[in-house]
Amino acid sequence: MTMQSVAAIPVGDAPPVRTKTFIEFEKASIRYGRGESSVEALTETSLKIAEGDFVALVGPSGCGKSTILKMVGDLLKPTTGHVFVAGREIGATPIRIGMAYQNPTLLPWLSIRENVMLPLKIVPPFRQEFRAKKKGEFRERVDALLEQVGLAGFGDRFPWQLSGGMMQRANLCRALVHDPDLLLLDEPFGALDQFTREELWATMQDLWMSKKLTVLLVTHDLREAAFLANRICVMSARPGRILDDSEVTFARPRTIDMTYEPDFVALNQRLRAMIVGARAAPSLSKAAGAAS
Amino acid sequence: MIKDFIDLLRRKSASTALIVGVFVAWELICLLFGISDIVLPRPTQVVGALIQYWPAIMPHAYQTLYTTLTGFGIGVGIGVLLGVIIGSSRLAYDTAYPLLVGFSSIPKVAVVPIFVLWFGAGTVPAILTAMMICIFPVVVNVATGIATVEPELEDVMKTLKASKLDILMNVGLPRAMPYFFASLKVAITLAFVGSVVAETVASNRGIGNMMMIASSSFNVPLVFAGLFVLAGLGVALYAAFSIIEYRTTGWAHRKTDPSAA
Numbered sequence: 001m002t003m004q005s006v007a008a009i010p011v012g013d014a015p016p017v018r019t020k021t022f023i024e025f026e027k028a029s030i031r032y033g034r035g036e037s038s039v040e041a042l043t044e045t046s047l048k049i050a051e052g053d054f055v056a057l058v059g060p061s062g063c064g065k066s067t068i069l070k071m072v073g074d075l076l077k078p079t080t081g082h083v084f085v086a087g088r089e090i091g092a093t094p095i096r097i098g099m100a101y102q103n104p105t106l107l108p109w110l111s112i113r114e115n116v117m118l119p120l121k122i123v124p125p126f127r128q129e130f131r132a133k134k135k136g137e138f139r140e141r142v143d144a145l146l147e148q149v150g151l152a153g154f155g156d157r158f159p160w161q162l163s164g165g166m167m168q169r170a171n172l173c174r175a176l177v178h179d180p181d182l183l184l185l186d187e188p189f190g191a192l193d194q195f196t197r198e199e200l201w202a203t204m205q206d207l208w209m210s211k212k213l214t215v216l217l218v219t220h221d222l223r224e225a226a227f228l229a230n231r232i233c234v235m236s237a238r239p240g241r242i243l244d245d246s247e248v249t250f251a252r253p254r255t256i257d258m259t260y261e262p263d264f265v266a267l268n269q270r271l272r273a274m275i276v277g278a279r280a281a282p283s284l285s286k287a288a289g290a291a292s
Numbered sequence: 293m294i295k296d297f298i299d300l301l302r303r304k305s306a307s308t309a310l311i312v313g314v315f316v317a318w319e320l321i322c323l324l325f326g327i328s329d330i331v332l333p334r335p336t337q338v339v340g341a342l343i344q345y346w347p348a349i350m351p352h353a354y355q356t357l358y359t360t361l362t363g364f365g366i367g368v369g370i371g372v373l374l375g376v377i378i379g380s381s382r383l384a385y386d387t388a389y390p391l392l393v394g395f396s397s398i399p400k401v402a403v404v405p406i407f408v409l410w411f412g413a414g415t416v417p418a419i420l421t422a423m424m425i426c427i428f429p430v431v432v433n434v435a436t437g438i439a440t441v442e443p444e445l446e447d448v449m450k451t452l453k454a455s456k457l458d459i460l461m462n463v464g465l466p467r468a469m470p471y472f473f474a475s476l477k478v479a480i481t482l483a484f485v486g487s488v489v490a491e492t493v494a495s496n497r498g499i500g501n502m503m504m505i506a507s508s509s510f511n512v513p514l515v516f517a518g519l520f521v522l523a524g525l526g527v528a529l530y531a532a533f534s535i536i537e538y539r540t541t542g543w544a545h546r547k548t549d550p551s552a553a
């Protein structure tokens with residue numbers, strides 16, 4: 001795996017010291033389906049994510065980004081190879097995971113507060129205390145989180161009374177309420193307008209800086225990746241693997257204005273060129289295969 | 293508030309006017325063409341018969357209501373259970389669904405003689421027929437509600453290490469409620485069909501039986517009075533379930549009225 005540190009403004013001191021590896025893909029491949037019609041979505045992918053890191057995955061559509069996310073969330077098992085979490089095979093280590101998709105999937109029959117509280121009803125040790133604490137401590141916990149994302153006072157509303165951006169904020173709260181060690185985000189801001197999206201980037205950055213959890217973000221928006229992440233992994237077209245792995249060392253907290261500075265723009269252009277190349281590559285290799 | 297009320301009145305008044313209109317037209321056509329009450333009694337004659345025979349009709353109506361509701365209750369219970377199983381397991385869905393479809397496409401009249409053979413004529417075949425007819429719509433709707441949980445939401449729940457039961461209780465069942473109530477409204481009207489058919493074929497009590505006897509003695513107004521009673525019961529139960537539905541699954545009828553928020 002290539003570990004380049006090209007794109008960024010060096011902030012003066014050395015890149016932050018990484019603690020220990022939290023998630024590790026070891027030559028993990030995955031196939032969907034069996035036999036003739038099976039699709040290899042991911043091929044011998046190796047990837048290490050350090051504890052507390054913020055990693056963005058970008059790449060052409062259908063290259064297996066969501067697949068990687070699902071493997072980390074223990075929703076899919078690799079066909080060959082391994083995925084380790086905290087040094088043990090995934091599933092063996094009980095870690096808490098929060099997940100948010102582009103579709104907020106809030107439950108329409110519950111208020112926003114009850115929606116955000118849902119993980120506390122399911123994840124231990126909160127689960128055991130749910131009945132006793134749902135009106136007291138948990139309620140305050142949820143309200144504090146809602147306030148942090150700018151939804152103070154909306155706890156009693158229902159999802160359909162909120163705008164798309166507000167629902168996505170609530171969705172983030174639901175993914176964070178149980179203090180996860182790991183946050184998995186699959187294009188969470190993809191359906192929002194640019195201004196709302198930029199606001200949510202700032203919110204997301206604040207949340208990450210205050211909670212220090214590990215985040216894996218899948219996105220199509222290169223500006224978003226460069227604004228939020230410490231590291232950006234670029235994937236090849238299907239079957240996916242990691243083509244490039246760059247550090248992003250812009251100082252934090254980052255601002256939207258920074259995204260228009262030359263270094264930032266240069267990073268975006270470099271990523272873009274790589275993805276354009278990745279999109280073109282498979283058809284070339286197919287043509288070569290047919291010729292031989 | 294007042295505007296709402298006027299609005300409601302206007303919407304209801306249209307349907308009331310239509311109902312009244314149909315009866316008035318019926319009455320007038322009968323009078324105009326001199327149709328005999330042996331063929332088609334006028335609504336006023338039917339109401340007359342209803343009043344005249346009321347003490348005799350009451351026990352039959354009670355019997356029909358009893359068999360229908362009992363059959364309906366058992367049918368809905370079984371339907372929910374099967375619906376939950378079929379909706380939450382791919383295997384159960386693939387295995388049981390074809391059987392269920394086959395089962396439900398048997399005309400229910402055809403099984404009444406079998407029930408009579410097993411249990412004798414009377415209350416039990418009527419209850420069983422009503423039950424059988426209720427199961428299918430409930431199963432299909434509950435299973436659909438549970439099986440169509442958004443895959444993203446299921447992923448979110450699974451990463452929280454939620455058990456199948458957790459997902460069912462917190463997402464699947466509440467989500468299936470609007471489907472369930474929709475099926476109840478279908479099932480209750482079907483249950484009447486089932487119990488009345490069974491009563492007509494093999495019972496000495498119930499509205500179905502009463503109509504059989506009345507028609508064999510050419511008391512056509514009484515036959516129609518029986519129909520009116522059935523329609524009345526059907527509408528009343530339908531309305532009751534609509535109200536329960538609205539109370540419990542109001543979220544599915546998202547109010548967009550800004551003042552309601």
Ligand SMILES: Nc1ncnc2c1ncn2[C@@H]1O[C@H](COP(=O)(O)OP(=O)(O)OP(=O)(O)O)[C@@H](O)[C@H]1O
Pocket residue numbers: 032033039040041060061062063064065066067068238
């Ligand atoms: N359940 C499935 N069954 C069969 N093939 C699948 C399945 N899910 C994904 N695939 C295939 O695996 C490949 C990778 O899918 P994945 O969803 O991971 O892509 P992605 O990178 O997230 O794409 P996008 O950016 O469009 O969301 C795709 O080419 C897709 O066709």
Ligand SMILES: [Mg+2]
Pocket residue numbers: 065066067186
């Ligand atoms: Mg995807």
